[in-house]
Amino acid sequence: MSLSSLLDVPAPAKLNLFLHIVGRRPDGYHLLQSVFVLIDWADTLHFERRADGQLRRHDLGPALPADDLSLRAARLLQARSGCTLGADISVDKQVPWGAGMGGGSSDAATTLLALNRLWGLGWSRAQLLALAPALGADVPFFVGGDNAFVEGIGEQLSPIEVPAQRFVVVKPQASLATAEIFLHPLLTRDTKLSILRGSLADTAFGCNDLQPPAEDRCAEVAQVAKWLTDRFGNSRMTGSGSAVFARVDSGMNASPSAIDLTDLPSGWVGRECRSLASHPLRAWAD
Numbered sequence: 001m002s003l004s005s006l007l008d009v010p011a012p013a014k015l016n017l018f019l020h021i022v023g024r025r026p027d028g029y030h031l032l033q034s035v036f037v038l039i040d041w042a043d044t045l046h047f048e049r050r051a052d053g054q055l056r057r058h059d060l061g062p063a064l065p066a067d068d069l070s071l072r073a074a075r076l077l078q079a080r081s082g083c084t085l086g087a088d089i090s091v092d093k094q095v096p097w098g099a100g101m102g103g104g105s106s107d108a109a110t111t112l113l114a115l116n117r118l119w120g121l122g123w124s125r126a127q128l129l130a131l132a133p134a135l136g137a138d139v140p141f142f143v144g145g146d147n148a149f150v151e152g153i154g155e156q157l158s159p160i161e162v163p164a165q166r167f168v169v170v171k172p173q174a175s176l177a178t179a180e181i182f183l184h185p186l187l188t189r190d191t192k193l194s195i196l197r198g199s200l201a202d203t204a205f206g207c208n209d210l211q212p213p214a215e216d217r218c219a220e221v222a223q224v225a226k227w228l229t230d231r232f233g234n235s236r237m238t239g240s241g242s243a244v245f246a247r248v249d250s251g252m253n254a255s256p257s258a259i260d261l262t263d264l265p266s267g268w269v270g271r272e273c274r275s276l277a278s279h280p281l282r283a284w285a286d
Helices: 069-081 103-118 125-134 139-144 178-182 211-217 219-232
Strands: 005-024 030-050 055-059 086-092 148-151 156-159 166-171 244-247 269-274
Touching: 005 103, 005 139, 030 103, 030 166, 030 269, 055 069, 069 086, 069 103, 069 125, 086 103, 103 125, 103 139, 125 139, 139 148, 139 156, 166 219, 211 219, 219 244
Parallel strands: 055 086
Antiparallel strands: 005 030, 030 086, 030 148, 148 156, 166 244, 166 269
């Protein structure tokens, strides 16, 4: 039986437990090593099938760019599959943008997975993954569905098991432009590491090579890092955005209200998050 809608479809964010820049390709793209872990801070998308082939997005929260990644993903899947159906895509945006948490990329991946099902295409995960790099370096990870050790420009994924972890994630009011960080003179581009697979899920392992240029460009990143370190004894920026996280080492079974974030400075947003063992839509593709 064909579906007419898919409602309350999650698009979870991610954290980079570490991020090392290990080189640069001739075309200018930077090569990285990182561990990406899914967390329960998520956008929620709703999809309704259209028979007229049109693709329309409706913002249920903050206004998104006119041609955001969810629309681009829908258009790409429609074109490559030859599908004549369309969709209304409603986005309840909760993950902050410019944060380095992959919110837009996750929306794109969820759109590919959901429309594959809504339109009855029956595409495999491998087919969807082939579309993902054209939408952004983080999109393959979210389509893949597993926490992963990531290499290349983000397209080389090695699924790993990450122990259940609890984080406090805070984004200041400022956002960061990825291009500015990658062009910054403080950026280390040749980190040399002996990767110990058993240490990949440990936030004490490595660093985020993008953090020094980000702190130089945006004082609020350093302020958030200090705020978290003062409270939890650790902090690290995620991705190339301005969000910073701290791992909470105790109280894994405590209630979500156990950590009080009411003293966050004005303009900052944050919450307690938990790692996910896999993407909530992991079973939606082979």
